[in-house]
Amino acid sequence: MGKAKGKHVEKALSTVKINRLKAAGWYPDGNGLYLVVSKSGSRRWILRIMVHGKRRDIGLGGHRDVTLAMAREETQRMRRQVLDGLDPIVERKKKKKKISTFDECLMAVHAANAPTWSPKYANQWLKTVSDNASPKLGSRPMDSITSADIVSVLSPIWVEKDETARRLKQRLHVIFDWARVNLDGYENANPVAGVKQGLPKVSREVTHFRSMDYKKIPEFLIALKASSQSINVKLALEFTILTAARSGEIRGANWSEFDRENSLWIRPKDKMKNKKEHKIPLGARCLEILDEIEPISGKSELVFPSSVNWTKQMSDMTLLQALKRLGETCTIHGYRSSFRNWTAEKTSYPRDVCEMALAHSLENKVEAAYKRTDLLEKRRLLMKDWEVFLLADPCHV
Numbered sequence: 001m002g003k004a005k006g007k008h009v010e011k012a013l014s015t016v017k018i019n020r021l022k023a024a025g026w027y028p029d030g031n032g033l034y035l036v037v038s039k040s041g042s043r044r045w046i047l048r049i050m051v052h053g054k055r056r057d058i059g060l061g062g063h064r065d066v067t068l069a070m071a072r073e074e075t076q077r078m079r080r081q082v083l084d085g086l087d088p089i090v091e092r093k094k095k096k097k098k099i100s101t102f103d104e105c106l107m108a109v110h111a112a113n114a115p116t117w118s119p120k121y122a123n124q125w126l127k128t129v130s131d132n133a134s135p136k137l138g139s140r141p142m143d144s145i146t147s148a149d150i151v152s153v154l155s156p157i158w159v160e161k162d163e164t165a166r167r168l169k170q171r172l173h174v175i176f177d178w179a180r181v182n183l184d185g186y187e188n189a190n191p192v193a194g195v196k197q198g199l200p201k202v203s204r205e206v207t208h209f210r211s212m213d214y215k216k217i218p219e220f221l222i223a224l225k226a227s228s229q230s231i232n233v234k235l236a237l238e239f240t241i242l243t244a245a246r247s248g249e250i251r252g253a254n255w256s257e258f259d260r261e262n263s264l265w266i267r268p269k270d271k272m273k274n275k276k277e278h279k280i281p282l283g284a285r286c287l288e289i290l291d292e293i294e295p296i297s298g299k300s301e302l303v304f305p306s307s308v309n310w311t312k313q314m315s316d317m318t319l320l321q322a323l324k325r326l327g328e329t330c331t332i333h334g335y336r337s338s339f340r341n342w343t344a345e346k347t348s349y350p351r352d353v354c355e356m357a358l359a360h361s362l363e364n365k366v367e368a369a370y371k372r373t374d375l376l377e378k379r380r381l382l383m384k385d386w387e388v389f390l391l392a393d394p395c396h397v
Contacts, residue, residue: 012027012028012029012030013027013028013029013035013068014068015068018035018043018063018068021035021037021043022037023037024037024038024039025037026046029068029071029072031072031075031076031079032047032048032049032075032079033045033046033047033060033071033072033075034046034047034048035063035071042062043062043063043064044059044060044061044062044063045059045060045061045062045063045066045071045074046058046059046060047059047060047074047075047078047088049078049079049082049088050082051082051087051088051089052087056088056089058078058088058089060074060075099141099142099143099144099183099185099186100141100142100179100183101138101139101140101141101142102133102134102137102138102139102140102142102145102175103130103134103137103138103139105142105175105178105179105183106126106129106130106133106134106138106175108178108182109174109175109178110122110125110126112178113125118248118271120248125171128164128167128168128171129168129171129172129175132153132157132164132168133153133168133172136149136152136153137149137153142176142179142183142186142188143185143186143188145176145191146191147191147192147193147194147195147198148198149191150169150172150191150192150195151195151198151199153168153172154168154169154195154199155199158199158200159200169192169195172192173190173192173193176188176190176191176192177190210329210330210331210334211330211331211334211335211336211337211338211341212328212330212334212335212338213338214338214339214341214342214345214346214389217241217335217338217390218389218390218391218392220326220328221238221241221390221391223326224237224238224322224326225238227322227325227326229322229325230307231292231293231296232293232296232297232304232305232307232314233307233314233318233319233322234322235289235292235293235296235304236250236251236293236304236314236319237319237322237323237332238285238289239286239289239304240319240332240335241335241390242283242285242286242289242383242386242387242390243265243280243282243286243383244335244336244339244357244358244383244386245280245336246333246336247316247319247332247333248316249267249271249272250304251302251304251313251314251315251316251319252271252302252313253265253302253303253304254301254302254303255294255301255302255303256301258282258290258303260282260287260290263281263282263283263286263287263380264279264280264281264282265279265280265282265286266278266279266280267279267280267359272359276359278359278374279374279376280383281376281379281380281383281384282383283383283384283386283387284387285387285390285391286387290303297310298310302314306318316332319332320332336358339357339358339386340354340358342386342389343357343382343386346389347382347385349378349381349382350378352375353375353378353379353382354382356374356375356379357379357382357383
């Protein structure tokens, strides 16, 4: 082994000395860094260092590609890694490992969560991200995406489509959090955190679903029944109002969910927004509607299927168009607000009974933890009163 003459000193090599070397051997530079000259004349850098009590020889590259200054810099970096308890070879492998692209992570997150989401929400979730973020970030490795990139995605819709932008931001945050947990070698901070600082301030006013004055609903139901719209649409809309249920719950209702003997509609937890089973008491008119729609829906598993294809759900737009044809500007969801306003102004039922009728979770988490009943019998009385109100003579409402 060739050795430098005299006492070993830090940084023993220089460009001039290296150019003069001809004999094969290991030539030290200090800090464990050696220039190894082979018999064939090739030259490469080796770092000899103790890692976790064992000697490791780590190649730093050929002399032709790695200069003396570069080799010294890499030596210092690896020595710092050892002081931090890391293995430089393991860390190098992590760095070389291919990091998944944004679109690959997007699809992985979607695949992992879609089974617990409704099909409609799963499609919306994916569409929001793929339409707005994938064109700019799709093919990019996750570790190359910065906060500035996230701002560039959100900026075009931050003001004009504030609700979409808010949802997109939340979904991007989920994707990068997933990457930190699931991708080997990806240790970047979540680039979505703190991006608001780079976005314009938006005054977001809370908007509510347009609802109908509950006093007008009895008259509206009369007009609905007398209209020339298809029978399945009329019955679906009336059933929605009578039960104060969400549109999606009505359109996705299956015959297997109904216990007509006990006048109950039992919504399974996997179909509920709050992931809890919900029992809806059915009044006399609701049971009549089920009897009327049964021969119409035929062999369909759906109670209120589409008129075009009886194996598929009726669309939300179908019900909304039915309202528009009757000159109404309210939304389907707005009838839930109408129901809640009626309970507050015209009844003395406790707040928790009214909220449970809408399948709302109790705001007070301590109270919710102790309240284990679904108040079914009290809700049965409430929904009976609601039905009586809706079917009363409008002149006496």
